[in-house]
Amino acid sequence: MLTHLFDNELLLGAAQAAVALAFALLVMMLARYEHVHLERELTGALLRGLVQIVAVGSIFLLLLRAPGWITVFVLMGMITAAAAIARRRIEGIPGVFVVSLYGIAFGSGLVILPMTLLGVIETQVTALVPVGSMIIAAGMNTCALALERFRSDVESHVAQIEAGLALGAAPAQTVTPYVRSAVTASLIPHLNTLRSLGIVWIPGIMAGMILSGTDPVYAAVYQFVVIAMIFAAGGLTALATMVLVRGRVFGAAEQLLVRPGTGTA
Numbered sequence: 001m002l003t004h005l006f007d008n009e010l011l012l013g014a015a016q017a018a019v020a021l022a023f024a025l026l027v028m029m030l031a032r033y034e035h036v037h038l039e040r041e042l043t044g045a046l047l048r049g050l051v052q053i054v055a056v057g058s059i060f061l062l063l064l065r066a067p068g069w070i071t072v073f074v075l076m077g078m079i080t081a082a083a084a085i086a087r088r089r090i091e092g093i094p095g096v097f098v099v100s101l102y103g104i105a106f107g108s109g110l111v112i113l114p115m116t117l118l119g120v121i122e123t124q125v126t127a128l129v130p131v132g133s134m135i136i137a138a139g140m141n142t143c144a145l146a147l148e149r150f151r152s153d154v155e156s157h158v159a160q161i162e163a164g165l166a167l168g169a170a171p172a173q174t175v176t177p178y179v180r181s182a183v184t185a186s187l188i189p190h191l192n193t194l195r196s197l198g199i200v201w202i203p204g205i206m207a208g209m210i211l212s213g214t215d216p217v218y219a220a221v222y223q224f225v226v227i228a229m230i231f232a233a234g235g236l237t238a239l240a241t242m243v244l245v246r247g248r249v250f251g252a253a254e255q256l257l258v259r260p261g262t263g264t265a
Helices: 009-033 039-063 070-087 096-117 125-156 158-166 176-196 204-211 216-245
Strands: none
Touching (some): 009 039, 070 125, 096 216, 176 216
16 A cells, blocks of 8 residues: 555655554553553664664665775674673673673674685675674574573572582582573574474565575575574574673672672663
8 A cells, every 4th residue: 555655765665664663652552551661662662773774774875885894893883782782681790791792792703704704604795794783683682581581590599599609519500500591591582483484484584585586495595594593693692691691690709799689670
């Protein structure tokens, strides 16, 4: 219907965005009816997301004319922003931004670099930046989920952890079960994505490649490659983040620093 009302692509995009925003706001109002208040966070997230994605689209016009090495700084900027976003919901753990930054950089970098060198990811800006951003975003989400689960588990088991410390157990040993559960929980979305690939959803890269004339089988295989890379980055990020954070919940005298009420976002 909208395509018949608007001939200009920009006007069509604005109309489509307005309809999508209306549905998102409808969900917000329904949630409010059930006393779930998302107004402030959702409104800010919608506006921020729209502005950011439009800005990125504009920046891409400049990147197409820029030298290839500029993508390194673009991806580094994305990693820094991802760490800042991941740590926003994780309070009460000292140095959580540094943990997030190193974890995401390790997980995404250890996937992007060798995959680019091997030719799995093309070096052109139009390929490296979008695929790299998906890998970094996966690391960001996994990092946030792992940290949130770890903090929650530690806060729920303060007595058990302190009992272990009193009996002479090493600090890292007392939180090992919660490290494992955090890594497992953070990878559930990626595992579900792999299981549902091609059955529940057909991702955008595959659809775009098919529409551009690429062989459908190759498009399907490459989409699997991207999802596998996303899982690898998420797994590496979760493991690195937990290795870095498990010692930060204890003070110099091996006392537990994270307690109920210290981790409010």
